[in-house]
Amino acid sequence: MRELTIDLGDRSYPIYIGEGLLDQIASYFDKHGLSKKSPLFIVSDSNVAPRFLPKVQQKLEEGGYRVVTAVVPSGESSKSLAQFEQLITEALQAGLDRNSAVIALGGGVVGDLAGYVAAAYMRGIRFIQIPTTILAHDSSVGGKVAVNHPLAKNIIGAFHQPEMVFYDLATLQTLPEREVKSGLAEVVKHGLIWDTEFVDWIDAHADKLLALDAEALGYALYKGCSVKAAVVSQDERENDLRAILNLGHTIGHALEAVANYNELQHGEAISIGMVGSAILGVELGAPQEVYEVTKRVLQRCGLPVRLPEHLDTDEIMEAMMHDKKFKEGHMVYIIPTAIGKVEINKAMSAERVRAVVEQLKKEG
Ligand SMILES: NC(=O)c1ccc[n+]([C@@H]2O[C@H](COP(=O)([O-])OP(=O)(O)OC[C@H]3O[C@@H](n4cnc5c(N)ncnc54)[C@H](O)[C@@H]3O)[C@@H](O)[C@H]2O)c1
Numbered sequence: 001m002r003e004l005t006i007d008l009g010d011r012s013y014p015i016y017i018g019e020g021l022l023d024q025i026a027s028y029f030d031k032h033g034l035s036k037k038s039p040l041f042i043v044s045d046s047n048v049a050p051r052f053l054p055k056v057q058q059k060l061e062e063g064g065y066r067v068v069t070a071v072v073p074s075g076e077s078s079k080s081l082a083q084f085e086q087l088i089t090e091a092l093q094a095g096l097d098r099n100s101a102v103i104a105l106g107g108g109v110v111g112d113l114a115g116y117v118a119a120a121y122m123r124g125i126r127f128i129q130i131p132t133t134i135l136a137h138d139s140s141v142g143g144k145v146a147v148n149h150p151l152a153k154n155i156i157g158a159f160h161q162p163e164m165v166f167y168d169l170a171t172l173q174t175l176p177e178r179e180v181k182s183g184l185a186e187v188v189k190h191g192l193i194w195d196t197e198f199v200d201w202i203d204a205h206a207d208k209l210l211a212l213d214a215e216a217l218g219y220a221l222y223k224g225c226s227v228k229a230a231v232v233s234q235d236e237r238e239n240d241l242r243a244i245l246n247l248g249h250t251i252g253h254a255l256e257a258v259a260n261y262n263e264l265q266h267g268e269a270i271s272i273g274m275v276g277s278a279i280l281g282v283e284l285g286a287p288q289e290v291y292e293v294t295k296r297v298l299q300r301c302g303l304p305v306r307l308p309e310h311l312d313t314d315e316i317m318e319a320m321m322h323d324k325k326f327k328e329g330h331m332v333y334i335i336p337t338a339i340g341k342v343e344i345n346k347a348m349s350a351e352r353v354r355a356v357v358e359q360l361k362k363e364g
């Protein structure tokens with residue numbers, strides 16, 4: 001078992017990463033002082049619930065906890081205000097009180113949605129993350145919780161830190177291949193922004209990661225979470241440094257929105273976005289290898305690098321204007337300057353970005 005801490009003063013919390021952790025979930029909840037009198041509200045989705053919810057519920061009930069559950073349809077469309085309201089209704093009907101906790105059992109969709117319910121219900125109750133996707137090594141850590149608006153991704157949300165991230169690697173063995181690849185995009189991102197050796201390691205171990213080799217996966221997720229922990233511990237509310245975790249996201253989020261949140265998985269969209277950032281980086285003076293290595297590692301992980309041609313460039317540019325980093329009329333981009341290093345560029349011209357969007361439609 002590996003353990004990491006997100007260092008946020010009195011809101012610090014651990015990330016536990018290990019095989020078979022779900023068997024011991026009740027003892028971890030005991031250690032964290034969860035209430036046995038107030039109901040725990042486990043939120044999961046329609047793919048994850050049949051696989052893991054009965055076990056989690058049984059282990060917690062055997063440990064003396066009161067459990068109520070809610071299952072949302074799988075997929076990004078569940079990150080909506082309508083689904084948020086439905087969960088608040090279910091929480092009220094189940095009698096959740098201020099000593100209750102919301103438990104997210106699933107990938108980033110469930111984590112972001114359930115987290116926003118935890119942030120808003122009675123102005124904020126306890127929250128625990130049980131990630132079940134590779135991608136969720138990113139989404140379960142750091143406290144960004146949100147739902148989408150048709151015009152913009154993650155635009156209705158809050159910062160609400162979990163009290164614990166409980167990552168049982170055994171759950172990853174049932175992930176569909178497309179989700180394995182999508183999740184690796186955020187692993188690659190953590191290397192590209194912070195750690196050149198980690199990028200080399202991913203390059204050399206992509207096959208093992210794609211094959212869900214337990215040792216390789218455990219190491220990659222630990223490293224990815226370590227980068228995220230280091231960044232979030234320094235800048236919890238994205239006043240500055242934390243923006244680097246958005247590498248590839250300005251373009252990526254716009255693609256997700258323009259594709260109606262149903263064509264591209266988050267990791268696929270940001271993979272294309274990271275290639276776009278690498279092109280911008282090279283144009284601004286970074287070595288050519290920034291583009292070559294970025295593209296090669298993403299392709300080794302089975303990720304797309306070409307922007308689907310039918311997505312309209314004007315709509316993509318319009319969607320980018322809703323990015324949370326767009327302030328006082330300026331586009332802000334996270335731009336690689338070398339492998340493992342990025343800078344926050346506050347003077348990016350929209351024309352340059354438009355040209356890169358067009359270029360991404362021809363990548364291959
Ligand atoms: N809050 C953050 O900091 C943060 C960071 C990164 C991404 N995100 C968000 O996370 C979301 C993407 O997360 P995701 O890729 O985990 O998507 P997801 O939650 O939709 O999961 C992907 C798919 O895998 C299924 N699934 C999940 N676990 C499974 C398992 N163990 N076995 C079989 N199937 C399983 C799900 O039902 C879903 O169909 C996006 O909404 C993105 O914006 C948030």
Ligand SMILES: O=C(O)C(=O)C[C@@H](O)[C@H](O)[C@H](O)COP(=O)(O)O
Nearest residue numbers: 138142144153154242245246249324
């Ligand atoms: O934690 C962060 O900070 C990130 O930017 C992580 C991203 O991978 C993630 O997709 C996040 O949800 C994006 O946040 P947003 O503020 O750009 O919506």
Ligand SMILES: [Zn+2]
Nearest residue numbers: 186249266270
């Ligand atoms: Zn992301």
